[in-house]
Amino acid sequence: MSVRRALLDAAYYVPRQFFGTAVAQLPKIKLTFTDNYQRGMLLVENRVKYAQRLDTAQLSSALRRYVVERSYLSDDENYYCFELFDSRLERRLEFRSLDELLSYNAQVGDLELFIDKFTVIPLHHTLIVGQTGSGKTYGVYSFLLQMLIKPVQYQLYLADPKGSSLSILGDMIAPDCTAEDVDDIVALLREFNDVMDKRKADLKAKLATKLEASYSDFGFNPYVFIFDEYASFQSVVQAMDKKHRDEVNKLISQIVLQGRQLGFFLFIVMQKSDSTSLPTMIRDNLPLKIVLGNAEQQTYVTAFGTGVEIPSRDFRKGEGVYTFPGIANTPKLCAFSYLNFDINAAFRAKRGLCNNPRSSKGA
Numbered sequence: 148m149s150v151r152r153a154l155l156d157a158a159y160y161v162p163r164q165f166f167g168t169a170v171a172q173l174p175k176i177k178l179t180f181t182d183n184y185q186r187g188m189l190l191v192e193n194r195v196k197y198a199q200r201l202d203t204a205q206l207s208s209a210l211r212r213y214v215v216e217r218s219y220l221s222d223d224e225n226y227y228c229f230e231l232f233d234s235r236l237e238r239r240l241e242f243r244s245l246d247e248l249l250s251y252n253a254q255v256g257d258l259e260l261f262i263d264k265f266t267v268i269p270l271h272h273t274l275i276v277g278q279t280g281s282g283k284t285y286g287v288y289s290f291l292l293q294m295l296i297k298p299v300q301y302q303l304y305l306a307d308p309k310g311s312s313l314s315i316l317g318d319m320i321a322p323d324c325t326a327e328d329v330d331d332i333v334a335l336l337r338e339f340n341d342v343m344d345k346r347k348a349d350l351k352a353k354l355a356t357k358l359e360a361s362y363s364d365f366g367f368n369p370y371v372f373i374f375d376e377y378a379s380f381q382s383v384v385q386a387m388d389k390k391h392r393d394e395v396n397k398l399i400s401q402i403v404l405q406g407r408q409l410g411f412f413l414f415i416v417m418q419k420s421d422s423t424s425l426p427t428m429i430r431d432n433l434p435l436k437i438v439l440g441n442a443e444q445q446t447y448v449t450a451f452g453t454g455v456e457i458p459s460r461d462f463r464k465g466e467g468v469y470t471f472p473g474i475a476n477t478p479k480l481c482a483f484s485y486l487n488f489d490i491n492a493a494f495r496a497k498r499g500l501c502n503n504p505r506s507s508k509g510a
């Protein structure tokens with residue numbers, strides 16, 4: 148009933164005359180629930196004659212405790228689909244010890260990362276955007292801890308041009324593969340590319356026996372380059388001479404274009420995803436995009452493209468929206484875990500599990 152009322156208020160109806168009286172013909176509505184009323188789906192008929200566009204904001208008060216997680220047009224364009232979930236439901240995970248994280252992680256694949264109770268994503272190039280304090284670094288901790296406790300060995304590279312917490316952490320878990328200074332970061336990127344090239348040659352020989360396979364099919368382990376404060380690195384690079392700029396751009400492009408099959412992944416962390424600091428070609432090739440906190444519209448547009456609706460919510464720290472092809476084609480809610488234990492001590496305890504990639508053979 149409240150949904151019908153909201154549609155009426157939004158003028159989402161066809162005006163008709165019934166025996167001389169003006170009436171509103173409302174669209175067809177279907178509302179279904181699953182998971183013990185925790186999740187739901189609202190379908191609202193879409194017809195050309197409803198001149199208005201229906202958006203989430205118009206429905207949100209009618210949905211009471213339910214929030215729209217994702218909205219899109221059905222493939223046949225006959226319905227607006229609103230995926231709902233009960234806002235009282237906590238999607239964020241809380242771990243009170245590293246052991247709790249470890250046992251949760253056991254349910255997730257070796258080449259997958261979880262964000263919250265409902266979000267597990269295959270390891271891929273990643274963009275994490277959010278204003279200061281929105282929880283980006285904390286989210287990276289959560290990913291790094293998962294990588295360190297996987298049975299598969301993740302080779303980690305960390306670049307932190309501002310020399311803040313990630314570089315301190317890097318010195319702890321991967322001291323030979325952590326850089327702060329721009330020249331050192333470029334050298335690290337070169338090295339990452341060199342190891343990737345070696346993998347390419349090794350994989351090429353194997354692919355002759357099994358086409359369409361990728362690194363994991365042959366037991367190669369993943370390499371991950373985590374780049375914090377990418378925009379401040381780019382602002383220094385932009386001021387370099389053309390030769391250096393071109394080299395850096397080539398190194399980054401090669402990773403995003405060739406890395407997936409070879410098992411070399413780039414995680415870019417930044418405060419805003421504008422096209423000056425993140426070229427469209429790079430951004431379009433980062434399949435997992437996460438925007439944390441209450442970002443500006445421009446940030447959503449540059450991350451996800453135009454005409455994309457963001458679920459209206461007051462995001463807490465570590466909460467935001469993400470897209471990933473096939474899993475969330477339009478922005479879906481996510482919330483990084485609350486790591487309610489001594490994070491530094493956890494990294495110290497696991498540092499031995501992180502290889503020094505320089506001494507590795509790239510296998």
Ligand SMILES: Nc1ncnc2c1ncn2[C@@H]1O[C@H](COP(=O)(O)OP(=O)(O)OP(=O)(O)O)[C@@H](O)[C@H]1O
Pocket residue numbers: 277278279280281282283284285286418464465466482483484485486
């Ligand atoms: N998922 C979360 N659960 C609980 N607390 C969180 C979460 N994410 C962030 N916080 C809290 O918010 C604080 C700020 O987060 P964080 O340092 O990750 O922000 P940031 O986006 O990296 O900021 P900056 O751009 O300034 O580095 C953290 O120190 C932590 O206390």
